[in-house]
Amino acid sequence: MLALLREHPNAPIYRNHSGHRLAPEEVERARQLEDEAVRAEIDWHPNQPPQWVKPFVERCLATSPFYRRYGAMPRAFTQLPTLTREDLARDMPYFVPDEVDVERLINFRTSGTSGHPLLLASHPLVAAQYLGYHKRALRRFGVRLRHGRDQVGVILLGVQSICFTYVSITPTMDDSGLAKINLHPNDWRSPDDRAKYLEAMQPEVIAGDPISFAALLDIDPRIQPAALLSTSMTLMPALCDRLRARYGCPVLDLYSMNEAGPIAVFDSAAGGHVLLQQRMYIEILDDDDQPVATGQRGEVTLTGGFNFCLPLVRYRTGDHAALERRGGDLVLIGLEGRPPVKYRRHDGRWLNNIEITHALRPLPLVQFSVHQDASGHIAVDFVGASVAESEVEHALQMLLGTETSLRVRRVAGFDRKIIQYTSALPGAQA
Amino acid sequence: MKNEGPPLQQLLHRITATPPDFMAEPRIGNKGDVHTVAVVRDLLAAKGHIVDIAQLSVLAGRDVKTDRNRLSIALLMSWLLADAALIVERQHLTDVLTLLNEDAARLAAYTNSRQLFEDPERREELARLTLSKLDLRPAGETVAQAQDRFTSISSLERARLLAASQKAEERARAIREQLAKQAAEESANKWTRE
Numbered sequence: 001m002l003a004l005l006r007e008h009p010n011a012p013i014y015r016n017h018s019g020h021r022l023a024p025e026e027v028e029r030a031r032q033l034e035d036e037a038v039r040a041e042i043d044w045h046p047n048q049p050p051q052w053v054k055p056f057v058e059r060c061l062a063t064s065p066f067y068r069r070y071g072a073m074p075r076a077f078t079q080l081p082t083l084t085r086e087d088l089a090r091d092m093p094y095f096v097p098d099e100v101d102v103e104r105l106i107n108f109r110t111s112g113t114s115g116h117p118l119l120l121a122s123h124p125l126v127a128a129q130y131l132g133y134h135k136r137a138l139r140r141f142g143v144r145l146r147h148g149r150d151q152v153g154v155i156l157l158g159v160q161s162i163c164f165t166y167v168s169i170t171p172t173m174d175d176s177g178l179a180k181i182n183l184h185p186n187d188w189r190s191p192d193d194r195a196k197y198l199e200a201m202q203p204e205v206i207a208g209d210p211i212s213f214a215a216l217l218d219i220d221p222r223i224q225p226a227a228l229l230s231t232s233m234t235l236m237p238a239l240c241d242r243l244r245a246r247y248g249c250p251v252l253d254l255y256s257m258n259e260a261g262p263i264a265v266f267d268s269a270a271g272g273h274v275l276l277q278q279r280m281y282i283e284i285l286d287d288d289d290q291p292v293a294t295g296q297r298g299e300v301t302l303t304g305g306f307n308f309c310l311p312l313v314r315y316r317t318g319d320h321a322a323l324e325r326r327g328g329d330l331v332l333i334g335l336e337g338r339p340p341v342k343y344r345r346h347d348g349r350w351l352n353n354i355e356i357t358h359a360l361r362p363l364p365l366v367q368f369s370v371h372q373d374a375s376g377h378i379a380v381d382f383v384g385a386s387v388a389e390s391e392v393e394h395a396l397q398m399l400l401g402t403e404t405s406l407r408v409r410r411v412a413g414f415d416r417k418i419i420q421y422t423s424a425l426p427g428a429q430a
Numbered sequence: 431m432k433n434e435g436p437p438l439q440q441l442l443h444r445i446t447a448t449p450p451d452f453m454a455e456p457r458i459g460n461k462g463d464v465h466t467v468a469v470v471r472d473l474l475a476a477k478g479h480i481v482d483i484a485q486l487s488v489l490a491g492r493d494v495k496t497d498r499n500r501l502s503i504a505l506l507m508s509w510l511l512a513d514a515a516l517i518v519e520r521q522h523l524t525d526v527l528t529l530l531n532e533d534a535a536r537l538a539a540y541t542n543s544r545q546l547f548e549d550p551e552r553r554e555e556l557a558r559l560t561l562s563k564l565d566l567r568p569a570g571e572t573v574a575q576a577q578d579r580f581t582s583i584s585s586l587e588r589a590r591l592l593a594a595s596q597k598a599e600e601r602a603r604a605i606r607e608q609l610a611k612q613a614a615e616e617s618a619n620k621w622t623r624e
Contacts, residue, residue, distance in 0.1 A: 061542075065598045071499025072544030079455050079462070081494040093602035102601070107609040110624060119609055130620045154621050170621075178621070207622040231622045258624045288460060 001177045005167040010193040012181050018166040021124040027171045030128040037132030040278035042330055046294040046323045049077050053281050060311045066094035082289045082314040089118055096121050100309050110258040120258055121309040129306050130261055133276045137265035141250035143227045147204035148174035156180040157208035159215045183215045195221035210235050213243055214366040225249055231256045238364035260305045264332050272333040280304045284323045297322045341421040342428045343372050346403040353421040359399045363387050367414055372423040377405040383413055431576050435566030436515035441557040444513050452509040456501035458491040466501045473508045477518040488531045500538035504530045510560050525563040540594040555583050
């Protein structure tokens with residue numbers, strides 16, 4: 001499989017090496033965990049920590065040096081301190097529980113947009129477990145993965161001038177192929193090879209972000225994936241629709257982060273992002289670390305997770321949403337990255353950034369940023385080849401009024417991750 | 431330890447009977463329930479000493495994550511010190527403040543208020559440490575016996591502290607090294623990346 005992926009006449013230049021690193025006896029364990037992830041019930045209710053939470057936290061307080069500093073278990077779960085990304089950036093090694101074998105650690109890295117780059121401890125079994133949560137999400141959309149030996153299970157897409165690329169296999173899928181490729185022309189002998197290679201590999205799943213999927217649409221290979229998995233940044237509905245129409249398969253928008261893996265998948269039928277992990281308790285907190293009433297918006301805060309090298313106790317993600325139980329699902333409603341920002345119209349009325357998201361939703365934007373300066377002028381940059389500046393301007397004027405000072409500009413690209421909503425106006429932080 | 435204090439058993443019993451208020455969350459910033467500074471000030475006032483609030487500022491705490499444990503221990507110590515049989519003479523006031531500030535922080539590095547409350551050995555450690563600050567020994571023990579027992583507990587305590595901090599630092603270094611070794615290879619085989 002590896003030879004096929006690497007040596008195909010149209011193959012890209014693979015620049016790096018990687019592998020699953022599972023010990024033989026761990027493969028069966030990984031399979032069991034996958035199964036558990038697919039079948040488990042997530043049956044708790046907002047603001048009611050499920051039973052496993054207390055023993056989980058007690059174990060953290062006893063075995064993880066960082067949490068040991070907290071002292072004894074408080075009477076109420078909500079009296080525990082919260083964590084931020086800054087804590088992880090500064091003290092990461094102290095989160096690793098005493099019993100974890102240091103020799104087996106691997107790392108997950110993230111640059112992020114908050115000024116706190118993270119290097120996180122993980123383990124081959126943790127990396128392997130992503131697939132179980134992907135399978136759970138895919139089943140929701142009627143997809144069961146079938147590719148195995150001598151087939152390509154997944155191709156991960158990137159579009160960057162420099163990108164970590166490699167080939168590997170997935171042991172729990174009978175060694176199906178896995179490749180991470182860079183669609184940037186730098187990594188190919190000829191730009192035409194990109195479509196040819198994808199057509200030859202016919203991956204069952206393609207994983208990427210809105211930027212790489214937009215590039216995929218441009219390259220337009222004739223492939224029939226069973227599903228597309230989008231992560232890293234908001235997938236705007238219009239781009240999602242285009243991808244779905246082009247490839248005739250479900251396009252899953254995953255809420256996923258290095259600190260916790262795949263947390264939720266967007267499902268319009270459920271009205272938001274449906275939680276995926278059975279051992280992840282989610283609170284929605286106000287600024288004082290207190291849970292808000294069910295259905296109200298606040299900061300998404302995580303406890304638990306499947307990365308046993310990095311147990312999370314009340315980790316504030318910086319993302320905002322409401323949480324509701326809807327039928328059999330727990331659903332994050334109106335999920336937005338980073339704290340809310342308010343924008344002031346010419347008439348003094350304030351709008352929340354979520355209203356801007358809604359206004360731009362019908363347009364197939366790949367990525368956009370909105371900044372209001374201290375004078376009240378709003379500057380919007382966007383990436384999206386098929387969208388005219390006038391369309392974005394019109395959509396925003398419907399919301400902001402025509403008298404609000406506005407400049408809309410299409411740009412070739414951003415850095416990989418941007419802070420989408422910013423403002424220099426006092427009072428803009430909602 | 432030249433003076434005889436109450437029987438050890440009495441203090442051990444007092445620790446096990448700590449009321450919920452002294453086991454509640456110490457107030458730090460706008461979080462928690464019990465103001466440690468107020469509790470300690472009241473305690474010392476009840477023992478006949480008016481202490482300037484500035485001398486107790488360390489007991490206000492600043493960060494829940496790093497200060498909660500030592501303040502919980504200081505509250506437990508305050509409850510123990512409030513025993514009517516423990517008289518705080520003027521010349522021992524500084525030692526009592528050291529107990530509440532510095533000894534509580536040292537204990538917090540390797541144990542917590544729950545263990546001091548539940549574990550018989552830790553209870554004795556706390557009782558003897560508190561008596562020593564008042565230059566007292568348990569009733570019925572000779573100076574030599576009390577000194578001997580306290581020394582052995584103290585050396586055990588020092589060993590625990592050293593082991594806890596050394597182990598944590600060594601392990602953190604090993605984790606950093608291991609992750610740095612892996613850095614060039616990135617994380618493998620995730621079906622999606624964030």
